[in-house]
Amino acid sequence: QDLPDVPRNQTLILGWDLSAAVVGVTNPWALPGYTHQRGNAFLWEPLSYYGIFKSEEIPWLADSMEYTSDDFTSMEIKLNPMAKWSDGVPVTSKDVVFTFEGQMNNQTLPYHAAFNQYVESVEAVDDLTVNVTFKIPAPRFKFEVLTLKFDTGIPIVPAHALEAQEDVNAFPGGLDMPHSGPYNLVAWDLNQKIFDLREDWWAVEAGRIGVPEVKRIVMANIGGQQMDNIAQRIVNNEMDAALDMRSSVIKSIVEQNPMVTTHSGDQPPYGYLDWWPNALWMNTQLEPYNDQRVRRAMSLAINRELLDEIIYEGAGITTIYPFPLYPALQEFADSPAVKALEEELQPGLYDPEQSAALMEEAGFTMNRDGLWEKDGETVSAIIQGFEQIHSDIVPFLVEMLRNAGFDADVNFGADSYQNMADGVAGLYMFGHGASLIDPYAALELYHSRYSAQIGTSAGNNRFSRYANPEYDALLDEMAPLGADNPRFQELAAEALGIYWKEQIDIPIIQWLHRIPYNQTYWTNWPTADNPSLGENGAFWAHTGMLVVTNLKAAQ
Amino acid sequence: MSSVTLSNTAIRQPNKVTLFFRYLRRNPSLTFGLLIMLFLVIFTVHGLLTINTKDAYPLAVRPKMPPSFQYPLGTDFFGRDLYAAMVIGMWQTAVIGVFAGALGTIIGTIFGFISAYFGGFIDAAITSICQILIPIPAFLIQVIIAGSIDKRSVTILTMAWVVLLLAWMGPTLVIRAQVLSMKERQFVSVAKLSGMTSLGIIFKEILPNLLPFIAAAFIAQVFQAVFASFYLAIVGLGPVREPLLGNTIWSAQTQGAFFNGWWWWPIGPAVAMILILGSLALINMGMDEMANPRIRRSE
Amino acid sequence: MNFRLLSKRLLFLLMVVWAASTITFFIPRISPKNPVRERFAELARTGGFSPEDLEVIVADYSQRFGLDKPLLQQYGDYMWGILRFDLGISLNKFPKTVMQLIYESLPWTIGLVFITTILSFILGNWLGALAAWPRSPDWLKNIATSFVLFQGVPPVLLGILLIFFIGFKLKLLPLGGAYSIGTVPDQSIGFFLDVLRHQLLPGIALVLGSVGGWVISMRGMGVTIQGEDYVTFAEHKGLGPRVIFRDYYLRNALLPQITGLALALGNLVTSAIVVEGIFALPGLGTMLNSAIRSNDFSVIYGIVLFITIGIATLMVIVEFLYPLLDPRIRHQ
Amino acid sequence: MANLLEFKNVSKIYKRGKTETVALDNLSLTLKDDEPTILTVAGESGSGKTTLAMLLLGFIEPSLGQIYYQGKDISLLSGSERMSFRKEVQAVFQDPFAVFNPFYTVEHLLEVPIKRFKLAKSRAETRDKMAEALTAVGLQPDEIFGRFPHQLSGGQRQRINIARALVLRPKILVADEPVSMVDASLRANILETLRTLQRNYGVSIVYITHDLTTAFHIASSIMVLYRGSVMEAGGVEQVIKYPQHPYTQLLVDSIPWPDLNRRWGQTDLEPSEDSVIGQGCKFYARCPKAMEVCRSRPPLFQLEPYQTASCFLYQEKPKLESEQLSKTLPV
Amino acid sequence: MKPVLKVVDLEVSYYTDAGRAKALDRVNLELNAGEKIGLVGESGSGKSTMALAMMRMIKPPGRIEHGQVIVDGNDLTSLSDEQMLKARLSQIAYIPQGAMNSLNPVTRIGAQMIDAIKAHSPNMPKDKMRARSLKALESVELKPEVFRMYAHELSGGMKQRVCIAIGILLEPKVIIADEPTSALDVVTQRQVMETINKVQAEIGAAVILIGHDMGLMAQSMDKVAVMYAGRLVEVSTVKEMFTAPKHPYSQALIRSLPKLDVRGVFQGIPGLAPSLLRLPSGCAFHPRCQEAMDKCKTLRPENQVLASGSRVTCHLYGEGA
């Protein structure tokens, strides 16, 4: 392989797990092998991005994307005339239609369900205009599906490259697949992926962004390595950024190398808010979790203050909400209606005595091991979780529950996700990957539409299997409304009240991404003080391309 | 024939205890191994009698404290007293090791005997099964099995079972080889002439002589079991909440203990692990010497 | 010449393959889990899939992976595939086949495991031989014995400690990776040395962790050989200790050790699986590890099978090579 | 006059892969109940002596032919018959150390048969029996009890072994090279004990050895084997003093007599080659007197009433059916 | 004639758990060139120990406590370890007891012979070493092909002869053969003994043949030395030994031998060999001696030369008797 030499000060080195990567798979539709997370996000672009910290849409391939009716049942998309694929072919409405129809017709694609639910038809009006007609009001479709942010949304794929494929799911793509993003993938093995800047990237000409200073991206494999190894390698300037760190570790990194900074500079919590607040979920159809008193008793057993203190250096990270407190949502949380509910229901209360009282009321007795027991059965409270991300917090939750008499334990096994999806009795530590700009998506998780029967699989984030007609009614009324509608806000507060009162799940922590940014070679990382376009700092997220192309060389 | 008094009746062999100690002096690896083992046993037993079991689990004490008089081995990020955690961990490690080791050895011994003593088809079957299974890396199969069982039922004992599953072939082959050679020894023929039955010969004539081999196999099995349980813990297939040594080391790793300067957290259990496995290896080497008379240092 | 033996060994090989593949085939099927479902459920975590679709997708992929056929037919297909070196398709890394994945990661593991096996064989046997050799000084024997202690240290643990002391504290060797970040692999010496430098710590961890086994068995072997009459007779011949050590003692003691080589390799592979991870070496071990963690069952079974067959084949090869080294066996 | 033990055309063939070893070739032999005798089976290494012993003890089964004990095929004995066969056919083995189980003290060797064959009713009686037997072979019981085999000398061990046979009062005792591991001065003692056994207790002894000097002294008859076949048989004095078969001559000639007047013979010592002709005389390749006719298998020829040889040098002598072999063995 | 071998006051002990065992107790022996002496005695009397001591091959827990071994005027006990290596095989050669296992199973016979030559004359050209080895093989009547063979391809007798060939490679002054034939059957035994006699005649070395088969001694030795409990109790010519043994133990030994003319008479030696750990006081043989006198129980007899030329260690002879 002949690659030109690129000096270190024009090279960006990112540490990421490539060992699980599928070498050569770049086609976003090659599923399940494809993921945008391992650098493929540098290849693919959406109609628009969303800058969460500025609450701003960032138009990209599309110059505009507007609902053309008040009830959110139609939409017009206008493409940027300069947008081009890497092989020179222009990006046209044909590609958009191909992408949308692909999702509608191909049920193995991840957004098939959403398209199926909302989209009636897609139509290319001319080369740069696409009209979308929805079956039902789809006020959030544009944001949820067509806009890339964090890990959700869809990129536009090149019709001319995929049309020819017999099975678009089995076509790997390879290094040469035409793409619209700024970098070419020039080398890929299990150790590293090398991306070189494409001089003819349309977005510069189109004025979307300045000429990127990062000429080469090397994504280096750190898969399997212990976090403190990686931390040390960052401290040693081997890498410019890497995966998000545990809170205890990031503090040491910043202390050991002053050139390393974080979203919050050198102050806790050293990270930015992710969209994935974690809760202890439970299958509300199963004994004893079908009893609100038990759920509430568990919540009362969790000492959030202690968690903040021990794990997060006193940074207030624990939460009582099922959604992340991004600007718009923070506003909602601070609204008088919500505040009043919080005052009344005390969702974050830690009170072991009240917890015990509730358990006794629910018919449990304390056995000799100090565990609640009913009919000879203790409360099966094995927390399903994921070692890599939960190994710091879950052991504490287990112990807090145990101290309150719940027979808790932990399962970090490879089967933990399925146990959640299958609704196996127990607790599931999992995020609410839903709301970003309004609370609807998070609250909708508890709609009885998703209250799958026991024995069938509950999908992503619908582990509660909760059913409550009153609640459904609120949600149904909210669905066609835009978030800025006052009625929407009113209904949302009411639904949140039910969520708290019923203790559908137990919200625990806001999710933070603590990414070390090494400024030895590169500056202008997106931080709280320098929000850039408002994108989050994760280079592996869909918006990673924006992070990279905005960096400035330090030397 | 006249019988003159034997002059060598007068020679007194030193008593058994003296001989044992002298033997230990000649076999430093066994001695060293036994001493470490003895120390570990005392540590664990003493610990079990004095600690509060709860201290071995999170939120029991002030977290992240370096070793001090109050917490001789320090405390970890989760607020476990590492001394208590070590004691419980050693105990659990011992349970897994001894359980899997003992069962593996017993099964191996039984199969080895059956195979060697009855020969023919049974022998061919057992040996081929062993030979066929041996190239299969036990750990990988353990991973598959451990990954396939319902995690809610994983306890220390399930772990031992998983370890055991592919642990019996080694002893089987060793014992079989020994019985085969033993079987050709003349005292077995003599026992037959003395009217002993097959079972009698197995249990009364051959088995006692195999004790050193069985003991050596047992030690080797315990070694394998402890090792396997450590690896399973590392790939996250063990009972995670329990303070098994492997779990403690691994959780220290995942919390970046070294990087954060909490060196005492992984070091304690790591040293314990090294001591346990190291002493077993040394004892194994020493036993090797007993099992193999050629190596046995002359008396 | 040895046609009978050859066919017997081949049969053995087939039996091993059969046993290993049967185990890997049936264990997951006895368990109540559905690997495909589990995999997609996992995938759904990153967003998008709806529960209604999940079952459809699962059905679709079950068909792709042939999981909807009767068990016996699946078993037959699986066996037939194995005979054609086809280990199936990765669930996680679809559309890649398991064989492709193995080929990608194999070089790293082979490099690491083969070299460390050979090194630890040489070092361990050398030390074991010296430990048993009555003339070697006590300090040498003690060193040899202390290596036995190392055998008690799981290589991962050694790896962790080595990284900490040599990588973190002394900064002597790289902390991980297969080669320096950003270099483009080529055939140059420089690249080779770079790779070697990166393999050093994991290599040391593996070697240290496996040397002890050889020391123990070689020492036993050595003491046995040393008591043999031909060694004594060699002394009577007036040969110097060096010659006796090399030609009479070591050679004879070493021979039986060679038969253990293939199995030792197997054990090392086990260790390597865990060690590779902490050094971020993208070998089979890392591949297996990520497969374990992502429920990629077909890759797990593929790798297990591949390693097993590899070891069994090596055993047979060693068995065939052995007579070249030991004239006694050649004769039979 | 019942036949105590009878070999009827017994052959033992070991198969290992493709190679077959004929360890014993069509041997017929009878030992009588009422005529205790000492029969020497002699021959060089690999001639089938141990095989004969093993067959006799019922440890291995003949490939061809039958072995009868008191008229019953020993492979078909019923439970109680088997028990008495076990008791009545006993052995003393070559290596006096290997017969002891190193795990036990030496009296284990005596205790087990007493218990198994219910020879004593109480512990005390068991002990008495053991003491009696030990005394009979010239050992002091209290010196022996409680010791481990390695704490005794070879001679003591060998005599305990014989004491074991004494306890059981067998009818037949197979002694497979009982003195080859024992040094010269002990040899005499042990052989004397054996002979006492035969004389005083009426035990028939099959004495297996390659040492013709001791055979000459202890036995009444001798059978010389070579590669599983009988070369020469007859009265011991006759055969050793006047060997007729070239093989026996070679053997006898090679005996290093501790006698200055009798020097080693001058018979040529051809190196033994493995080129045996399948059907011919087994000694053909090494025989200095080999003839054309030796390419076929020689039968036994009766030379004297108590001497027979399987050699064509004597083809003018009357043939002897192999079943008749025992007739030429004096008691 | 000047003796080619002189053993003076050689004493060896083994230090065991049960105490110190004096395996060789002040042994003296002289041997002339070309002389063949048989060393007999009960098992454990110290025969092999004596041979090993002469080779300086006693290993722990054994130790040469005392004494000299003089070969051709050189005192072996005063040599450095290096020099002793050279002396082995070239001055004094040892043919081991178990020839069955004395050859390296994995190297060719030839290589093992060349090894031995190389150790002593490292600069000798290859072909000369080879020629010498072949000559040695020839003198033990082995075919030259044996040079390229492995031990397992040879029969017991052939192996024993290879060992002899190695023993004579460098034409030593003294050859010690430790029970070279006890594992062989009579025919092979005779072949091997004839070979030893032949090569001994060729190179004119003195031979010490260890064994307990008196027959063998009678058939091929010039002298016999009888060992009892670590002491040489009698050294006589073969003729003297078989016709008029002096020491009561020798007498008993000779009496116990089977004779061709009188069948069926056994005469063993009563009692048992004493343990070296706890030797009887005085003469070690006294508990078994039929002629024991009072002083035998207390006084250790000294070695003396009789008029017949025999050396005896017994109170029956000498001034007091």
Ligand SMILES: Nc1ncnc2c1ncn2[C@@H]1O[C@H](COP(=O)(O)OP(=O)(O)OP(=O)(O)O)[C@@H](O)[C@H]1O
């Ligand atoms: N179990 C066996 N399998 C195969 N061949 C055997 C077996 N036992 C003995 N033989 C062969 O049978 C032949 C006779 O053996 P046997 O042991 O009876 O001889 P022997 O006369 O007792 O010899 P030795 O004097 O060496 O004890 C030999 O060629 C031997 O190799």
Ligand SMILES: Nc1ncnc2c1ncn2[C@@H]1O[C@H](COP(=O)(O)OP(=O)(O)OP(=O)(O)O)[C@@H](O)[C@H]1O
């Ligand atoms: N390595 C040793 N350790 C302790 N004692 C030993 C050792 N080697 C020999 N002995 C003792 O020294 C004495 C003499 O042994 P040696 O081997 O010289 O006897 P031997 O006359 O050659 O006997 P054999 O005829 O059995 O070969 C014996 O009592 C023996 O037990």
Ligand SMILES: [Mg+2]
């Ligand atoms: Mg035999």
Ligand SMILES: [Mg+2]
């Ligand atoms: Mg000896």
